[in-house]
Amino acid sequence: MVYDINEKRVNKVLKIARKYLTWVQNSVLEGEITEAKFIKLKYELKNIIKEDEDSIIFYIFRTKLYTKRETMGKEKGKEERII
């Protein structure tokens, strides 16, 4: 999940998203999620965001077989993920 949210609402959005996903970089979260929880997440976000100002994109991988993740530089969310 990547988001670009007005600063008035960004903390609320992050708080919701972190109930379901793990923060990995500024404005980026990742995680495994069931279809039911994904629907809940989107429902909660919809109540917070302003459709004409904010933007969220979900990239959904149904399998890990054909996907890869590569990083360069610092892994910002790492400390948190270890905890």
Add this chain to the structure above:
Amino acid sequence: MVYDINEKRVNKVLKIARKYLTWVQNSVLEGEITEAKFIKLKYELKNIIKEDEDSIIFYIFRTKLYTKRETMGKEKGKEERII
């Protein structure tokens, strides 16, 4: 490609990335890219970023069959993509 780059270097990073990919949201680019060009992109970025301050993540989809993209709210890159 998602990036979190110190503001001193962020414009350079975006300029490089846009030679290969399309900007779709603050700090997010997408695109189809050959393996050779992907290597070039990473090489160019490596010369700009500071490994201990900046962070870039690439999510690579080898096929579109098992992936989906969903958006909520505004599609910020859309105007640009139409042009």
